[in-house]
Amino acid sequence: MATTAMSRPEARTPFYRAVGDEAEVFRAASCQGLPVLLKGPTGCGKTRFVEAMAHELGRPLITVAGHEDMTSADLVGRFLLKGGETVWVDGPLTRAVRTGGICYLDEIVEARQDTTVVIHPLADHRRELPVDRLGTTVPAAPGFQLVISYNPGYQSVLKNIKESTRQRFVAIELGFPPPEIEREVVAREAAVAPEIANALVTLGNAIRNLEGSPLREASSTRTLILAGSLVAGGLNLRAAVRAAVVQALSDDPDIVRALGELADAVLPSS
């Protein structure tokens, strides 16, 4: 079962602050109809970036989250029972292909391999989607663009993007934003005062810069926003940081204690 969300171009501009030339590369790829591969850690803003580009380019966006049980039928569609009859229901990829939207396949590497192969004819000059169950081929409407993402930080011997897939994509690497931008993002998304946002971002960078860190992932912008939201919900800053940042990063008592002491040292004594 695929987890999908389709959105028409929003009236409100999605909030995204570019850090490098990611928007220029995306525009050039879009102009040439080339598929894009986004690389970056959890919670650094990949989804927001795609939302912002879809808005700027005026195209519908369809998001699909990959997982290890996902097959090509989850993308392309299947016959479903509706009122006693079997009717064909387009999958999210097929809907994007027909409507000329942007189809964003998040962490597609997790999916079963037949899904990566189904996107090949969409990712080269053919720009068409074979729908074997219907015995037809759907040409991509103008404006259709494929975007996929993965997190290079996950170590996996079993799940690797195939070279023959990867070399079809223009690659853009995203990371956490620099402090001045991250402060603005946290303050805005969590609806907290600038000094709270400042404290959270200072802590986030202190954790990211820990030498010889035993953490699998660093504290993402997303966890900083979560901590800010708890503050906005009435919790004090230290309890919010403990719940949204410290306890989220590790289960090891020693690491949790060390992160707690770091938070005590960095956060204002309020």
Add this chain to the structure above:
Amino acid sequence: MATTAMSRPEARTPFYRAVGDEAEVFRAASCQGLPVLLKGPTGCGKTRFVEAMAHELGRPLITVAGHEDMTSADLVGRFLLKGGETVWVDGPLTRAVRTGGICYLDEIVEARQDTTVVIHPLADHRRELPVDRLGTTVPAAPGFQLVISYNPGYQSVLKNIKESTRQRFVAIELGFPPPEIEREVVAREAAVAPEIANALVTLGNAIRNLEGSPLREASSTRTLILAGSLVAGGLNLRAAVRAAVVQALSDDPDIVRALGELADAVLPSS
């Protein structure tokens, strides 16, 4: 097949004694509509805590126990045969989403990965559940909240909560309560006299504090209550402890004997 239980807010207040600031964190998360992750050992009271919070917040509670064969269809729903016709039956998660209840997914890490992905759109600003089999998306009713739990003590290379899931949740760590609270809990739940409860809690803490313990899990509050219940059912204290605590903790003859000697030393000679 999912194991689910749905309960309307009870007239009687569920018995739960808070140990730290877990209730404040839960309230702030609930106020902001943020999902919660509970961490803690078997039998420490995670379920009771959620029941108490659901009661305080006046919301229905739906509990689902995860297991390694559980798929997203167990959460979302499926077509079933009823009287010769196929009818759609909402899964427990969908019911919680429609009614604005709290959905508590116990040990969700055990489930197949497609279940963790299906909860992502419910665990961020989208707050919606895609039901692919019906071709629709169900927006979460006001009051819907997602709570998941897992036991960090289980060592598992294969089953880990994904970072991209984990960083969406506010995390609360629960442990065994301090002696004065645990005595009250055991006496009340097992309906035994205070001195019996006192003896059981003293034993429980003696076992938990064993140095270099070879036990996978310590004696939980739940096993102490079980021992108390046997006493309330007419068994003498030592036989009750042997059946509900000692034999439950290990199959190794040496460890069973050592635990028995510890129980002899700690329990009153009655």
Add this chain to the structure above:
Amino acid sequence: MATTAMSRPEARTPFYRAVGDEAEVFRAASCQGLPVLLKGPTGCGKTRFVEAMAHELGRPLITVAGHEDMTSADLVGRFLLKGGETVWVDGPLTRAVRTGGICYLDEIVEARQDTTVVIHPLADHRRELPVDRLGTTVPAAPGFQLVISYNPGYQSVLKNIKESTRQRFVAIELGFPPPEIEREVVAREAAVAPEIANALVTLGNAIRNLEGSPLREASSTRTLILAGSLVAGGLNLRAAVRAAVVQALSDDPDIVRALGELADAVLPSS
């Protein structure tokens, strides 16, 4: 497919000779509605013990043998074809829940994990069985009790009873009975003279007391009864012991020879 047997309380009292306080513990658990976990080696009388307790307590008994392909549907029920129509057929667990009987799940650890989870709501204060395929929940009738068993002697890395399951159960450990009781059991079950029973039990204990024994399991009471039955069927004692005890315990020629010599030394020269 589940292997089940349901029996109404028998007119004749099943033959079981208690060795320790197992009956008292079972009665107290039964009085409090607590589930019971039986631990012990193959053929030591676990099933007989449950039969005797069911008889004493006046409740129907349903026995289910676990195996590695058993799923929760084997316990709960499924839709079957009968005369061209699909009809729901309760599984053995559901039948026990409805009738207030004792459901004995033998070696449930072998079954797939979803079966252990399906019994959780029956093994705590909820006492109810969710039947997802029917979209209903069946409350346990008064008198329903869950009994499970496993053999701690089997070494298995893959199959372990989960702590969160185990700590819900009152545990009773059973072993082989002492000689005077075992003699009575063998004589009665195999319908042989006391001196034959005596010889068999003497041999059984000689094998169990072998130092540094390479056998995976010792000679159980069951194998001694089997040998006695062969004698009752006309075979001489030594041939009966060779067929029912020696050859049943090992395929290794050296061990078979050693066990044969031990039998020659212990058994009367007839």
Add this chain to the structure above:
Amino acid sequence: MATTAMSRPEARTPFYRAVGDEAEVFRAASCQGLPVLLKGPTGCGKTRFVEAMAHELGRPLITVAGHEDMTSADLVGRFLLKGGETVWVDGPLTRAVRTGGICYLDEIVEARQDTTVVIHPLADHRRELPVDRLGTTVPAAPGFQLVISYNPGYQSVLKNIKESTRQRFVAIELGFPPPEIEREVVAREAAVAPEIANALVTLGNAIRNLEGSPLREASSTRTLILAGSLVAGGLNLRAAVRAAVVQALSDDPDIVRALGELADAVLPSS
């Protein structure tokens, strides 16, 4: 899919020459309704022994060959399509249970574990077969007897007969017959002259007595009969031995050559 063969008691007595007390043990077990486990190498005559006993006891014999894909449905039965309708077709075990025949499950250890469990209630005092798909239980007709076999020479970590299964059976070990009996068997079965049979049996025993033999299995009585049949079909003895014995025992060129030289030395120069 199960491979089965059912035979009414034959008019002609099947040819079997007893070597030890295997017939007495079988008769005593049969008299008491006890199940039998046959142990022995490939091609030593296990099937013939069962055929002979079935004939002597005047009971129908049903043979089922186990394999790693065999499930309990292959033994018990299933619904099949016949002329557009689904009808229940008894499996071979169910047929034997209904007719009071001997059911011989050859190498049942290979089958999936649910098959060994399905035979438990038939292998103890219950003597009944639960047929879950029909929702019924079939009591064993008088005369029904279960016989299983396996080859202890196969080393398998994965496939072992469970102790709780094994200790339900009376065990009989069979081996290759002594030379004087094996000569008679080969001469009769292959329809060759005594001196040919003598040469083949001499060779067979020379191979079996090879010290430090690298062969997984020795040359069985079956392969000696096969070689005899080729001679009866017109091939010379040495070519027959090469095709039916030497090439059947190994693919290793060195071993094949050594066995060939052994054959040259042992066989008459004809």
Add this chain to the structure above:
Amino acid sequence: MATTAMSRPEARTPFYRAVGDEAEVFRAASCQGLPVLLKGPTGCGKTRFVEAMAHELGRPLITVAGHEDMTSADLVGRFLLKGGETVWVDGPLTRAVRTGGICYLDEIVEARQDTTVVIHPLADHRRELPVDRLGTTVPAAPGFQLVISYNPGYQSVLKNIKESTRQRFVAIELGFPPPEIEREVVAREAAVAPEIANALVTLGNAIRNLEGSPLREASSTRTLILAGSLVAGGLNLRAAVRAAVVQALSDDPDIVRALGELADAVLPSS
């Protein structure tokens, strides 16, 4: 899905040149109705040998190629949809059994184990095929013969022919033919001049005799014929050898270069 081909006895005699006494052994086995096991490397002529014997004996030949997904249903048959109705379609083995043909199961070791078991009753004195899905047993028509093959050169821990299967078969080992015969075969099959065939066979034997060869398989007669066919199609000899022999044997640049140099040294400078 099984890959099968059925051929009536051809008018034209298939071209096969016997190397040893393989034809005599096959005739004796055929005369006695005994099954045959062919051993030998890829492309040495196993299929041709069976075709030639089937022609000589005047029987239809059905060939089935084994693979790791092949099940007994692929051999025996299944119900298929035809014009909206389900009709039974005999598998290739069943067709051979009914028509009294030779059924050649190529590399049957690759198939799932239930296929090897299904052939047991056809490979001994019973000579019958149980068709469980139809609930019937098909007796083998006179003339039916089972032939299986495998390649001992493939090292496989997982896939081994079971001893209880193997010892039912008369075994014939085939290898590459001696040069004078192989030259004739290549010239005839590829329709090339004798000197081309001579050059190819010389090269083939030079490769087969490489000491310490790192090749998994040597250059088979089949690859020499393929090279000859390219020459007959207009390619020069060296390019043909490079494409059909050198590049077919290895992907390792060093080995490819070494084989190329060997070819340059052995082949006429044309």
Add this chain to the structure above:
Amino acid sequence: MATTAMSRPEARTPFYRAVGDEAEVFRAASCQGLPVLLKGPTGCGKTRFVEAMAHELGRPLITVAGHEDMTSADLVGRFLLKGGETVWVDGPLTRAVRTGGICYLDEIVEARQDTTVVIHPLADHRRELPVDRLGTTVPAAPGFQLVISYNPGYQSVLKNIKESTRQRFVAIELGFPPPEIEREVVAREAAVAPEIANALVTLGNAIRNLEGSPLREASSTRTLILAGSLVAGGLNLRAAVRAAVVQALSDDPDIVRALGELADAVLPSS
């Protein structure tokens, strides 16, 4: 689900520049009806080569991309639901067989093994496709030719082309074209000026010639064309190379930095 594309011979000649004698070998194989195996790295032009040969030979081309879930039904066809009825739909291989086209199975090694077996009767003198589900055999129309490809650079213990498959095919090895040809290809395909193409090819060869390269695959012609397309889409050369070449080749920060420095050194300062 198979990913297929069928194309009638194009009016426009597909652009392909031969590097060695690959076209001659292909023509000879085609003339003789022999199957072809293409070996070479990702993005070196295997598909283009087949397109060009199909055009030159005037035959329709059907392309199928292999993946690890692909089964023989994906190639041969299956019954599908259309308007409530089940109709047979030919798979891509069957369509090619009927129409006498070229069927190009890209990376067929990835597919399940039953797919490689299904092509055997098409890859030798039989030239026919058994369609078991229909119970028929389809003879290959004149002109039918099988072409398969794989990438020897992928190290895989699990997935190897079987020798018995491989030795049926004429093998052609393709590599990256020499600079003067690659420049022409890049300029033409990406529609960039010769100096841009020259810079890209120079960089590509510098990367390919890195000593002790840690890259799994080198920069293919395809990635150079991709970079060129970004330039044609308005991006500057260095950003285009970073997105299409550097970030596509590695996720390792050190390698990405080293490749970036190499690009800075090789590319014109623009």
